[in-house]
Amino acid sequence: MKEIGALQAEYPLVNKLIATEEVFWINPNIEKYETAIKDTPLNEENVKNAEERLKRFAPYIAKVFPETKGANGIIESPLVKIPSMKEALETNYKQPILGELLLKCDSHLPISGSIKARGGIYEVLKHAEQLALQHGMLTGEDNYSVLDSDTCREFFAKY
Numbered sequence: 001m002k003e004i005g006a007l008q009a010e011y012p013l014v015n016k017l018i019a020t021e022e023v024f025w026i027n028p029n030i031e032k033y034e035t036a037i038k039d040t041p042l043n044e045e046n047v048k049n050a051e052e053r054l055k056r057f058a059p060y061i062a063k064v065f066p067e068t069k070g071a072n073g074i075i076e077s078p079l080v081k082i083p084s085m086k087e088a089l090e091t092n093y094k095q096p097i098l099g100e101l102l103l104k105c106d107s108h109l110p111i112s113g114s115i116k117a118r119g120g121i122y123e124v125l126k127h128a129e130q131l132a133l134q135h136g137m138l139t140g141e142d143n144y145s146v147l148d149s150d151t152c153r154e155f156f157a158k159y
């Protein structure tokens with residue numbers, strides 16, 4: 001890890017951060033979508049597979065994490081109305097904003113508390129699914145809440 005002095009020399013913006021000054025930074029290495037997507041190992045099929053896997057696990061998640069019951073076991077960020085922000089923006093820019101302004105609260109995700117942690121949960125679920133399918137504890141047609149059993153807990157405790 002670089003020393004702070006080296007970072008300050010290489011990135012003068014760090015001095016403003018240290019001084020707690022307000023900064024605006026634009027990534028100088030930003031690429032157009034068409035270029036960046038070519039170097040990305042993920043594709044639309046990966047996203048669809050992840051969505052389907054999370055749907056399959058939803059009954060299990062709703063059963064073992066009661067805080068997700070209201071969303072039927074889907075781990076989603078709550079949306080919160082922010083009328084004061086809307087009013088401030090309208091006043092500041094002298095421009096009306098139609099509809100409501102909402103804040104997506106990724107910091108309040110049930111179970112995980114963050115988008116990054118939700119990704120970790122997804123990886124655990126993916127691995128659990130693979131193991132359960134390989135060992136005949138689950139079929140693609142099962143309601144995944146069957147995984148909430150002593151037998152499954154004993155099995156997964158080995159991993």
